[in-house]
Amino acid sequence: MSSDGVLILSHCGFSFAEDLIAAIKARGLLPFVLSSRPVPEHGEQRLQTLRDHAAAVFATDSHVLRMEDVEDAVASLRAAGQTVLACISVWEGYRPLMAEANSRLGVSDLSAQRIEFLRDKHAVRNALHHAGLSRVTARRVTPAVLDELRRDAQAWFIKPVRGIASYGAFRLSPDTTWATLEAIGEHARADTVYASALGEHVEFIAEGYLAGTEFSFELLVSHGKPFVLGVHEKCELTEANGTVLEDSCTSPPASLAAGDLASGLDWLRAVFEQLELGSGCFHVEARFDGARWDLIEINPRVGGSLISHSVKALNEEAGMLELWLDLLLEQSGGTQHRAFAERLQRLAYTADGTPPSELATFFRVYFATPGEIERIETRTDGRRPLIAQILLKPGDVVPATPREAFLGQLLWRMTRAERDAALPDLLAASVTALDVHYRTTTPALET
Incomplete structure (x- = not known):
């Protein structure tokens, strides 16, 4: 039996661990898991679930992994006669650890320094603006800057310098005060799961608000060449609870002409060349206003939600994780x-914007509101989803916090022609496909 395997860096016991374990096993390799300590509501039970599926599981006493934890896990595996071929993590806060581990293992990956740069949204925005690839700039927010921006006629968008899960990302309004940002920072510091990814001191930037429809590009870059394996159009965006929620997506985009998509691919290639992104997996969020493309953010990892599953449903071969x-x-x-x-090359979009298959997907993500869940009802009359995931259960309590609280997600697959005809009905019918009842409701965080 092979002693070769891949080390998964799991945050608090999750981070697509089961999906990664299955993909590693499918390649005839051993899945090794290094996890930070799960939060109390999951605890030892979550670690036991991982032990039931992985070849080896290491867990730390801290809710946050450090480089020495990775070193210790690799050393323990080697001492047991096992070989770590590569390290992988979808948790953005561990992406630099993954890169450093891969560098030491001799695996081609983006450097930890480049990943840290990408996570600095202030630096990325202004670098692209200087290169003519973004039409807006970013400013670090201080009390004085915030007062100035509130008096400015220009529309501004606020987000953390190092963001994740749309945490504390919202459009500036006349009601936004310095106390608003301080409250979000306090929530972040108290959030066991997200605190480390946002940093000990949560800083904010303000950047010019970008109008238009939002899209995401799913890329792999191999030996300096980018391959776009999926493009998702965000059909609905909702601003709530001090954040922006992405309610539903479809792929390939439904509203773009081939020429507009081709111009987006050209712009994307220029961005990656400018930022020297020569290797890795990326989830790039961008907006198109009918004439120009501009960046929302670059994530050096797989996209969340059902993004990877959607890519696999489209090409019927492999998702982004695999x-x-x-x-x-x-x-x-x-x-x-x-x-x-x-x-x-076979699974990627061509330079003229042609998708790799005639298939299309539509998925909706359901977000919980603050309160205790009493029951969840699934309504799948009519067109049945290809994938249904319910992530919460009765009795779970959803806190009031300025980040996404996932409830569940459903994905449908059909031909592009069928999608184009059915999209309005899908948008309407999918809204009530998951019906959630709460025992109590907590007031939303004021912004």
Whole structure:
């Protein structure tokens, strides 16, 4: 039996751990898991679930992994005669750890320094503006700057310098005060799961508000060449609870002409060349106003929610998680490299904006509101979803906090022609496909 495996860095016992374990096993390798300590409501039970599926599970006493934890896990595996071929993590806060581990293992990956740069939204925005690839700039927010921006006629968007899960990201309004930002920072520091990813001191930036429809690009970059494996149009965006929620997506985009998508791909390639992003997996959020593309943010990881599942439903071969794993395991040269490059080319959009298949997906993400869940009812009359995931259960209490609280998600697949005809009905009918009842309701966080 092979002693080779892949080390998963799991945050508090989750971070797509089951999906990664299954993908690693499917490649004839051993899944090793290093997890930070789960939050109390999951605790030892969550670690036992991982032990039931992984070849080895290491857990720390802290809710946050450090580089020494990764070093200790790799050393323990080596002492047991096992080989770590690569390290992978979808938790953005651990992406620099993953990169550093891969560097020490001799695995091609984006550098930890470049990942830290990408997570600095102030630096990325202004670098792209200086290069002519973004039409807005970013400013660090202080009490004086905030007062100035509130008097400005221009529309501004506020977000943390290092953000995650749309935490504390919202459009500036006349009611936004410095106390608003301080309250979000206090919530972040008290949030066991998200605190480390946002930083010990939560700083905010303000950048020019970008109008238009929002899209996400799912990319793998191999040996300096980007491959766009999915493009999702965000059909609905809702601002609530001091954040922006992405309610539903469809892929390929329903509202873009091929020429507009091609111009987006050209712009994206220029962005990646400018920022020297030569390797890795990326989830890029952007907006198109009918004439110009501009960046929302670049995430050096797989997109969340059902993004990876959607890509697999479209190409009927592999999702972003699986393809990213294959990229990390790829040899730097020879026939294996050529075969993998040819595979990516086959699964990717062409330069003129042509999707890789005639299929389309639509998925809706359901967000919980503050309160205790009494019951959840699923209504799947009519067109049944291909994937249904319910993430919460009766008795769970959803806190009032300025970030996404996922309840569940449903994904439908059909041909592009069917999607184009059915999209208005899907948008309307999917809203009530998950019906949630609460025992109590907590007032939303004021912004």
